[in-house]
Amino acid sequence: MNIKYLTPDTVSAALELKANHGSQAVWFAGGSKLNAAPTRSDAGVFISIDKLGFDRIELQGNTLTMGATSRIQELIESELVPQSLKQSAGYIYSRHLRNQSTLGGEVAALQCEAPLLPMLLALNAQVRFADGRELALDSHLETREEGLIEAIVVPDITLQTVSHRVTRSADGLRVVNAAVSVDGLGRQVVALEGVNTRFDEPTKPMRLRDIEGLGFSGDELEQAIKSALHAVDDICGSAGYKEYLTAIVISDLLNECRELAKGVA
Ligand SMILES: Cc1cc2nc3c(=O)[nH]c(=O)nc-3n(C[C@H](O)[C@H](O)[C@H](O)COP(=O)(O)OP(=O)(O)OC[C@H]3O[C@@H](n4cnc5c(N)ncnc54)[C@H](O)[C@@H]3O)c2cc1C
Missing domain, CATH: 3.30.43 (Uridine Diphospho-n-acetylenolpyruvylglucosamine Reductase; domain 2)
Known part of the structure; x- marks a missing residue:
C-alpha cells in the first residue's frame, strides 16, 4: 500500500x-x-500536526490553554497544570505511552477507556478547533464533531475537583473512573467513565447530569446515583458490583469536594 x-x-x-x-x-x-x-x-x-505550534501550555488569569499536541507526560510535568488534572493524566498507566500520546489525540480518539476525560469534564473543559469553533467537551462527546483540535481550554483552574479510579488490579483494567467539581456557588459536575447510564450503549465518558442538581448525602445520595446507572456484566465485574461501587465512589467524591469548596467560599 x-x-x-x-x-x-x-x-x-x-x-x-x-x-x-x-x-x-x-x-x-x-x-x-x-x-x-x-x-x-x-x-x-x-x-x-507536529509542526503546527499546538504544543504550548499557557495560563492567562485562571484560564489554562493546553495545546492539542502537548504530550500527556508534559501535562504532569508542567507547573501550570492543576494537581487534579496531573493525577488523572497519571491514570494512563505507562510513562512510555504518556510520552507518546497527546492531549488532542486522547480527546479525539474517544477510546472506551479514557482516563483523562472525567476530570476534563469536571473542569468544564472546552474543545477549541483550528477552524475557530469552540464547544464544551461535554457536547463534543455527544456530537463527536469532526475537525482538527487545536487546544483544550480549562476556563477556571481554581475550581475544586477530585477524582478516583478503581482498577481490577494495580495497573489493571479500570472498573470506574469518576471526577467531580463543586464551585463557590455549590454547582456540581459529576463525570465518569466505565459505567453507563443506558443498557443499549457502549460505555463512554459522560456527565451524570441527573445527580448534579442534588444536595443529598449519605444513603439517599448513594441510592440516587445507583438509580441513575445501568451497568452491564463484563470482565471488570457484575453490573450490581459496578453500580454499588460507583455509587460509593461518587458519593464520597461529592462529600469531599463540597467540603473543599466550602473552605474557599
Ligand atoms: C499499548 C497501548 C495502550 C493504550 N492504552 C490506553 C489507555 O490505557 N487509555 C487510553 O485512553 N488510551 C490508550 N491507548 C490509546 C491511545 O494511546 C490514546 O487514544 C492516545 O491518547 C491517542 O493519542 P495520540 O496522540 O497517540 O493519537 P494518534 O494515534 O495520533 O491519533 C488517535 C486518533 O485521534 C485523531 N487525532 C489526534 N490528534 C488530533 C487532533 N489534534 N485533532 C483531531 N483529531 C486528532 C487521529 O486522527 C486518530 O483518529 C493505548 C494505546 C496503546 C498503543
Missing part, C-alpha cells in the same frame, strides 16, 4: 491538505492509536 505522510507547517496548509484528501486522510498526532494493533489505521494519507 502506498502511504503518504505529510508534514504541513501551517494550520492553513494542514486544513487544505485535509480538504483535498477528504476521508482518505487522518490527522496524525502521537500515533499511539493510529500505529498500534488492533487500532492501526488503514488510511492512505497521514497528516502530521
Whole structure:
C-alpha cells in the first residue's frame, strides 16, 4: 500500500491538505492509536500536526490553554497544570505511552477507556478547533464533531475537583473512573467513565447530569446515583458490583469536594 505522510507547517496548509484528501486522510498526532494493533489505521494519507505550534501550555488569569499536541507526560510535568488534572493524566498507566500520546489525540480518539476525560469534564473543559469553533467537551462527546483540535481550554483552574479510579488490579483494567467539581456557588459536575447510564450503549465518558442538581448525602445520595446507572456484566465485574461501587465512589467524591469548596467560599 502506498502511504503518504505529510508534514504541513501551517494550520492553513494542514486544513487544505485535509480538504483535498477528504476521508482518505487522518490527522496524525502521537500515533499511539493510529500505529498500534488492533487500532492501526488503514488510511492512505497521514497528516502530521507536529509542526503546527499546538504544543504550548499557557495560563492567562485562571484560564489554562493546553495545546492539542502537548504530550500527556508534559501535562504532569508542567507547573501550570492543576494537581487534579496531573493525577488523572497519571491514570494512563505507562510513562512510555504518556510520552507518546497527546492531549488532542486522547480527546479525539474517544477510546472506551479514557482516563483523562472525567476530570476534563469536571473542569468544564472546552474543545477549541483550528477552524475557530469552540464547544464544551461535554457536547463534543455527544456530537463527536469532526475537525482538527487545536487546544483544550480549562476556563477556571481554581475550581475544586477530585477524582478516583478503581482498577481490577494495580495497573489493571479500570472498573470506574469518576471526577467531580463543586464551585463557590455549590454547582456540581459529576463525570465518569466505565459505567453507563443506558443498557443499549457502549460505555463512554459522560456527565451524570441527573445527580448534579442534588444536595443529598449519605444513603439517599448513594441510592440516587445507583438509580441513575445501568451497568452491564463484563470482565471488570457484575453490573450490581459496578453500580454499588460507583455509587460509593461518587458519593464520597461529592462529600469531599463540597467540603473543599466550602473552605474557599
Ligand atoms: C499499548 C497501548 C495502550 C493504550 N492504552 C490506553 C489507555 O490505557 N487509555 C487510553 O485512553 N488510551 C490508550 N491507548 C490509546 C491511545 O494511546 C490514546 O487514544 C492516545 O491518547 C491517542 O493519542 P495520540 O496522540 O497517540 O493519537 P494518534 O494515534 O495520533 O491519533 C488517535 C486518533 O485521534 C485523531 N487525532 C489526534 N490528534 C488530533 C487532533 N489534534 N485533532 C483531531 N483529531 C486528532 C487521529 O486522527 C486518530 O483518529 C493505548 C494505546 C496503546 C498503543
